[in-house]
Amino acid sequence: MPLPKNESVQRPELTANEAAKVDAKPVLADHIVTTSHSLKLMAGTLKYTATCGTVLINEDQEKDGVFEGAKPKAQMFFIAYTLQGVKDSATRPLLFSFNGGPGSSSVWLHLGIAGPKRVPCDAMGNPSLPHRLVDNEHTLLAEADLVFIDPIGTGFSRMVEGEKTKEFHDYQRDVESVGEFIRLYLSQNNRWNSPKFLMGESYGTTRAAGLSNHLQEKHGIALNGIALVSCAVEFQTLCFDHGNDLPYVIYLPGYAATAWYHKALAPVLQKQSLAAVVAAAEKFANDIYHVALLKGARITAKEREEVAQQVALYSGLSKEFVLDCNLRVSDSRFFKELLRARGQIVGRLDSRFIGYDKDSGGETIEHDPSFNGLRQAYSSCINQYLREDLKFTQTNPYNVIALLWDKWSYKEFTNKYVNVGDSLRQAMHGNPNLKIYVASGYYDLATPHASGDFTLAHLGLHESLRKNIQIRYYESGHMMYVHKASLEQMGKDLRQLVKS
Numbered sequence: 001m002p003l004p005k006n007e008s009v010q011r012p013e014l015t016a017n018e019a020a021k022v023d024a025k026p027v028l029a030d031h032i033v034t035t036s037h038s039l040k041l042m043a044g045t046l047k048y049t050a051t052c053g054t055v056l057i058n059e060d061q062e063k064d065g066v067f068e069g070a071k072p073k074a075q076m077f078f079i080a081y082t083l084q085g086v087k088d089s090a091t092r093p094l095l096f097s098f099n100g101g102p103g104s105s106s107v108w109l110h111l112g113i114a115g116p117k118r119v120p121c122d123a124m125g126n127p128s129l130p131h132r133l134v135d136n137e138h139t140l141l142a143e144a145d146l147v148f149i150d151p152i153g154t155g156f157s158r159m160v161e162g163e164k165t166k167e168f169h170d171y172q173r174d175v176e177s178v179g180e181f182i183r184l185y186l187s188q189n190n191r192w193n194s195p196k197f198l199m200g201e202s203y204g205t206t207r208a209a210g211l212s213n214h215l216q217e218k219h220g221i222a223l224n225g226i227a228l229v230s231c232a233v234e235f236q237t238l239c240f241d242h243g244n245d246l247p248y249v250i251y252l253p254g255y256a257a258t259a260w261y262h263k264a265l266a267p268v269l270q271k272q273s274l275a276a277v278v279a280a281a282e283k284f285a286n287d288i289y290h291v292a293l294l295k296g297a298r299i300t301a302k303e304r305e306e307v308a309q310q311v312a313l314y315s316g317l318s319k320e321f322v323l324d325c326n327l328r329v330s331d332s333r334f335f336k337e338l339l340r341a342r343g344q345i346v347g348r349l350d351s352r353f354i355g356y357d358k359d360s361g362g363e364t365i366e367h368d369p370s371f372n373g374l375r376q377a378y379s380s381c382i383n384q385y386l387r388e389d390l391k392f393t394q395t396n397p398y399n400v401i402a403l404l405w406d407k408w409s410y411k412e413f414t415n416k417y418v419n420v421g422d423s424l425r426q427a428m429h430g431n432p433n434l435k436i437y438v439a440s441g442y443y444d445l446a447t448p449h450a451s452g453d454f455t456l457a458h459l460g461l462h463e464s465l466r467k468n469i470q471i472r473y474y475e476s477g478h479m480m481y482v483h484k485a486s487l488e489q490m491g492k493d494l495r496q497l498v499k500s
Helices: 016-024 107-114 172-190 203-219 247-259 274-298 301-315 319-325 333-336 372-388 422-430 449-457 463-468 484-499
Strands: 031-041 044-063 066-083 094-098 145-150 196-202 227-232 435-441 469-474
Touching: 044 172, 066 172, 094 107, 094 172, 107 145, 107 196, 107 372, 107 484, 145 172, 145 319, 172 203, 196 203, 196 484, 203 227, 203 422, 227 449, 227 484, 247 274, 247 301, 247 333, 247 449, 274 301, 301 319, 422 463, 435 449, 435 484, 449 469, 463 469, 469 484
Parallel strands: 094 145, 094 196, 196 227, 227 435, 435 469
Antiparallel strands: 031 044, 044 066, 066 145
């Protein structure tokens, strides 16, 4: 029975060990750090507030239909930038950004293009040495306040003590947790009336497509725009599985772009522009190649020879190699084969980059030469930036990349390929004002530009809404913003999305 208000209770004395355990138990609470900064741009100086830290993600608990309260499940880390001196911040545009993997922190879009600081690279995309940050003249901060979200397991985002570490390493649970963070941020910062945008890269586009309808249906949050950077919405276009011929068709234009860049094409194509070569490869792939693959063993010997000759022409490979691959050259074989005679391999994330393996006789590459230097640079810069500029100290490691992709659950898509295109379609049908911007790199052989094109063409979107989708192609790779010319153009395109 309840105790009288003024009645004291005798409690047993704790031993020294027990008291130490009580004192050592972490207190579950939001941990936020705020700092002030300024950024000089051509148009003037921006004064802004940086807010970073962890917020608790709670879930309602019930047993036998009885509500038992909200239970903390995880702590999600974020970095936000808000412009100072704004008269009505509640209606200023707000962009939430995250990367992919799954298992990547938000550092790439943050320090690559959108945030007030960026990792400088040379014209091609090699990070400068020593690693450092510079003011980002392409930041979106002049147009919108920015929130960079690290999904659970990445950055400093972790499950709370006693919870299963892999609980949110799942398509639907990931969407729900990021959606809950967005709801919390809007509520805690009085931003419900702000125009709202999402930006995701790679698997982040999978997450963004899922969130588009989830936010609308679960929380009543209508988005104004979504930026899909390096589209990965329909996984059938990306998986080289036995019996799935679609990726061979999808990847061929990317192979052609890569071979053109490395001057590995026949003179008749090499003298043409990149756009012309890609267009010709796409026409062959869409009009002839996919029909030939559809025939399987029913293809005639003559057709087989003719198709092999054309695939070789556009891929820069030999006809004999294409025939040995049964007309189906996987990405892993292409990375190794294209420049094998030169003793070189090409990158997966950005096929402009070349590297070297132990020998040239292997079937697949040992590493991705387009990623190694970038990972080191971004990891070094974010760790220094967090501690020195943002004053956020943490003894746990900041997980730039967590090895989660092999452990990720897609149980909602059991026995079928992951495809979240219909979530995006439902969101656009439910919100006809929603604008979609798609950024694709010609030299991206992780999520080729033709994959995004195919996905968007098969959404089942009503004809009147197709004008809401804008696709931009860049002469760069998966992270097109590391390439100087692409960075400049992409910054303009993103600012236009927010302004529109």
